[in-house]
Amino acid sequence: MTGDDPRYGAEVRRRMSSLAGAGSFAPAPDVATGQAGNREQGAEIELSCRIVGGQVDAARFRAFGCPHFLAAASWLTDRLRGARRDEIEHWDWREAAEALEVPAAKFGRLLTLQDAVRGVARNWPGTPGSTV
Secondary structure (H helix, E strand, O other), rough: OOOOEEEEEEEEEEEEOOOOOOOOOOOOOOOOOOOEEEEOHHHHHEEEEEEEEEEEEEEEEEEEOOHHHHHHHHHHHHHHHOHHHHHHHOOOOHHHHHHHHHHHHHHHHHHHHHHHHHHHHHHHHHHHHHOO
């Protein structure tokens, strides 16, 4: 992706230059994860969040997808910092679409992010049925 590609806004280009938030946290009692999508459909993400004091202390992602999707995953790691479970339980993909000026043709991929975020909420430490 070149720095002047007109298909991508400034924030997508900025995010793609560093992919801040890329990586993952090792399984631990204070880490909640959510996974969604698959490579065959063009978008896959594993989202892991370290929970401290009832809120997201830090978030990381491992993902496969187009530049809009990867930039949105990076953006999401910043967005989730400080969020409580009840906030992320209802997080909506449209927030990322607006922040990154994602074209409507890519909205379905952002739903994958929403599914992963809701997976984190389901796996929140101390939540009944959580895997951590």
